[in-house]
Amino acid sequence: MVKEVQYRLIKKLNKVEIRFYQKLIIAEVDGYGDGGFNLLFDYISGNNTTKTNLEMTAPVLSEKESIAFVMPEEYTLENTPEPNDERIRIKKMPERYVAALKFRGRWTPSNFTGKSKQLLKELEKSNIKTKGNIFTMRYSGPLTPWFLRRNEVAVEIYFK
Numbered sequence: 001m002v003k004e005v006q007y008r009l010i011k012k013l014n015k016v017e018i019r020f021y022q023k024l025i026i027a028e029v030d031g032y033g034d035g036g037f038n039l040l041f042d043y044i045s046g047n048n049t050t051k052t053n054l055e056m057t058a059p060v061l062s063e064k065e066s067i068a069f070v071m072p073e074e075y076t077l078e079n080t081p082e083p084n085d086e087r088i089r090i091k092k093m094p095e096r097y098v099a100a101l102k103f104r105g106r107w108t109p110s111n112f113t114g115k116s117k118q119l120l121k122e123l124e125k126s127n128i129k130t131k132g133n134i135f136t137m138r139y140s141g142p143l144t145p146w147f148l149r150r151n152e153v154a155v156e157i158y159f160k
Contacts, residue, residue, distance in 0.1 A: 002058045004139065005070050010097070010159070016122045017100050018159060024093045025075050026061065027083065028068035036067040043088055044069060048081035059137035059152070097159035099123055099130075100137065100152045107136060107151050115153040123157065131156040 007019040027043055029036045037060070044054040054072060061068040071080055071090075080090050101119040103111065116134045123130060132155065140149040 002056050002139075002141070003072065004058045006073070007098075013099075013122050013126050013128075015101055016119060017102075018128075018157070019098050019100060021093075021096055021098060023095050025071040025077060025080055026068040026091050026093055027071065027080075028066055028089045028091055029087050030066050031087075039085055039088060040067065040069045043083050043085065047084050049084060050081040052081045054081070058139040060139075061135055061137055063133055063135035097157050098154050099128065099157050100154040102150065102152050104147065104151070105149060106146045107138060107149070111151075112136065112153060119153050119155065123155075129158045131158060 005021065005024065007021045010018040010020055012018070027040055029039050044056060046053050048054075054075075057070045057072055059070070061070065068091075077090065077092050083090070099119060099122075101115055101122075103115050105111065112134075119134065120130070134153055134155045137152040137154055138149075139151070
């Protein structure tokens with residue numbers, strides 16, 4: 001069973017969840033369609049300076065042309081193994097509030113667009129302002145049947 005990143009549910013707006021995430025350490029690479037997932041999978045499978053196998057966590061984050069794996073919670077910027085591949089960046093994401101909308105099935109551009117519009121419409125109705133771009137959080141492995149796959153569209157928000 002893959003560990004999932006923990007968050008605190010703040011409130012629900014119909015199907016949209018407002019969540020608080022603690023800071024996270026991520027390994028990120030540009031070029032999702034250009035083998036980015038495989039680069040990151042190799043990295044957590046020991047292709048790093050300490051040859052350490054890192055536990056896979058969910059979700060896998062993707063935004064525009066980048067993809068990121070979240071490091072297990074015991075890792076910090078100081079103790080995360082350095083990648084052997086210079087295309088992989090280790091970064092700290094600060095704590096933040098995120099609005100997320102879950103959906104099942106395949107991730108497709110049309111699903112992303114439709115669910116993103118639904119997310120933004122709900123936030124607009126509640127006068128919640130967004131920060132940055134909408135991103136995808138994928139929880140299911142590639143062997144999961146398409147109709148059981150769990151995905152989310154999400155965006156960072158201003159929330160107090």
